[in-house]
Amino acid sequence: MTEKPNTLRLKRLGIDTHQEAIVYMRHDCLVCRAEGFSAQTRIRVANGTTSIIATLNLIAGDLLAYGEASLSEAAWTRLGVVDGGEVTVSHPRPLDSLSRVRAKVYGHRLNGEGLAEILQDVVDGRYSDIHLASFITACSAQRLDRDEMIALTRAMVDVGDRLDWGTSPVVDKHSVGGLPGNRTTPIIVAIVTACGLSMPKTSSRAITSPSGTADTMETMAPVDLDLDTMRHVVKKEGGCIIWGGAVRLSPADDILIRVERALELDSEGQLVASVLSKKAAAGSTHLVLDLPVGPTAKVRTEVDAETLGAHLMGVAEAFGLTTRVVRSDGSQPVGRGIGPALEARDVLAVLQGAPDAPLDLKDRAITLAGALLELGAAAPEGGGVDLADAALRDGRAWSKFQAICAAQGGMRELPTAAHTRPILAGRAGRIASIDNRRLAKAAKLAGAPDAKAAGLELHTHLGREVAKGEPLFTLHAETRGELVYALKYTENHTPIIRIGEG
Numbered sequence: 213m214t215e216k217p218n219t220l221r222l223k224r225l226g227i228d229t230h231q232e233a234i235v236y237m238r239h240d241c242l243v244c245r246a247e248g249f250s251a252q253t254r255i256r257v258a259n260g261t262t263s264i265i266a267t268l269n270l271i272a273g274d275l276l277a278y279g280e281a282s283l284s285e286a287a288w289t290r291l292g293v294v295d296g297g298e299v300t301v302s303h304p305r306p307l308d309s310l311s312r313v314r315a316k317v318y319g320h321r322l323n324g325e326g327l328a329e330i331l332q333d334v335v336d337g338r339y340s341d342i343h344l345a346s347f348i349t350a351c352s353a354q355r356l357d358r359d360e361m362i363a364l365t366r367a368m369v370d371v372g373d374r375l376d377w378g379t380s381p382v383v384d385k386h387s388v389g390g391l392p393g394n395r396t397t398p399i400i401v402a403i404v405t406a407c408g409l410s411m412p413k414t415s416s417r418a419i420t421s422p423s424g425t426a427d428t429m430e431t432m433a434p435v436d437l438d439l440d441t442m443r444h445v446v447k448k449e450g451g452c453i454i455w456g457g458a459v460r461l462s463p464a465d466d467i468l469i470r471v472e473r474a475l476e477l478d479s480e481g482q483l484v485a486s487v488l489s490k491k492a493a494a495g496s497t498h499l500v501l502d503l504p505v506g507p508t509a510k511v512r513t514e515v516d517a518e519t520l521g522a523h524l525m526g527v528a529e530a531f532g533l534t535t536r537v538v539r540s541d542g543s544q545p546v547g548r549g550i551g552p553a554l555e556a557r558d559v560l561a562v563l564q565g566a567p568d569a570p571l572d573l574k575d576r577a578i579t580l581a582g583a584l585l586e587l588g589a590a591a592p593e594g595g596g597v598d599l600a601d602a603a604l605r606d607g608r609a610w611s612k613f614q615a616i617c618a619a620q621g622g623m624r625e626l627p628t629a630a631h632t633r634p635i636l637a638g639r640a641g642r643i644a645s646i647d648n649r650r651l652a653k654a655a656k657l658a659g660a661p662d663a664k665a666a667g668l669e670l671h672t673h674l675g676r677e678v679a680k681g682e683p684l685f686t687l688h689a690e691t692r693g694e695l696v697y698a699l700k701y702t703e704n705h706t707p708i709i710r711i712g713e714g
Contacts (some may be wrong), residue, residue, distance in 0.1 A: 356481025368489035375495035390510025402613035414456035422655035434621035506542030551660035551667015629688035644712035
């Protein structure tokens with residue numbers, strides 16, 4: 213006779229753990245004692261034929277009654293349970309792929325079979341945040357070689373959906389990042405689709421920055437589109453700008469990004485796999501990669517840029533992607549806004565042809581859009597920049613952007629911060645350097661990207677003369693506490709913007 217599985221009744225406590233699946237039980241729960249469960253044990257929780265793997269947290273006191281358990285909101289949603297319903301709990305099967313992670317920690321290479329096994333367990337929810345952190349750290353400390361990068365990219369594609377648009381070219385663009393305010397993607401999508409190319413753009417949320425493209429776009433229009441809606445938008449307008457996590461393209465990437473963001477790690481091999489798995493899964497055929505290089509950018513030297521560019525090109529070739537790498541200036545932020553809504557304001561100013569639109573953002577977007585237009589044969593070699601500039605000047609790009617926003621659910625009004633504070637120049641002189649990383653950190657401490665109106669607005673740039681007491685940048689926060697938090701950071705980490713002699 214088969215023994216009946218351990219059954220517990222659910223009580224909803226409404227605990228938000230972001231995306232981590234947690235199961236809560238009393239510390240004196242009979243099931244815990246019988247099964248030998250202890251705090252941080254990984255447990256299989258089943259609701260009929262649906263099951264998840266969750267981390268056990270134990271509760272002392274009477275928050276839960278005997279025979280009751282609870283789940284984090286993320287686990288509650290994934291399991292599809294109701295308050296008062298029943299679940300069964302048991303030990304999961306052994307997590308054999310962790311042996312592959314341990315081998316990488318000790319310097320052994322990961323092969324395609326091992327990476328496929330790891331990534332399948334990741335998307336199945338079998339890796340806790342501790343396991344994910346171990347994998348990410350192992351791949352950062354023991355760098356992936358080219359074959360490992362290709363294998364990781366392939367594994368990330370294979371565990372998700374893959375789109376086929378039935379046409380070519382399907383163009384895409386990605387910036388390696390590390391440059392605050394570098395929000396060219398919405399402008400580029402508007403330009404190239406207005407010029408007749410297809411660009412179904414799936415974007416990530418922030419990893420270590422104050423805003424990702426999806427975070428910024430979300431302040432202007434909905435980005436959580438499902439696959440059918442995405443196809444409808446692309447068929448109607450030629451392109452879209454959506455969050456990739458909503459359409460299950462390389463879903464492991466979004467899981468890893470969440471932990472990379474907490475660790476503030478974005479290693480070379482995982483960066484390459486992250487970028488190219490999304491492009492391959494989205495059905496892209498032609499790709500332009502923006503590689504900003506600067507002392508406080510993600511890529512700091514020309515040697516680093518050469519190495520990373522070669523890896524990106526080599527892995528892209530393995531997936532049949534026609535790719536062009538464009539190196540750009542990474543010595544200072546792009547545009548004025550750093551943070552979702554502040555960056556969106558710059559994007560709209562460029563698209564609308566506003567007199568005060570940031571010229572550096574406009575020029576960078578035109579350069580990259582021009583490269584895409586040439587790569588996709590919509591413009592002759594050397595003629596892409598002129599065509600991109602014309603699409604901006606005559607209003608075609610702005611009209612197309614509005615149409616894309618309407619198809620995605622309608623344009624939104626940008627939020628504004630309730631609290632602002634300017635940071636003033638302590639002396640007169642010429643701007644000698646700007647620390648991208650510390651500016652980004654200040655914007656994050658002010659609440660970005662979760663607080664959409666938060667971040668900072670930059671008022672100066674390299675080489676500019678400033679007077680004593682002149683605003684260098686203004687912090688924006690939605691709460692007074694976050695403003696004070698960011699202010700303390702700027703006071704303790706001077707100079708974020710260094711002023712030299714005039």
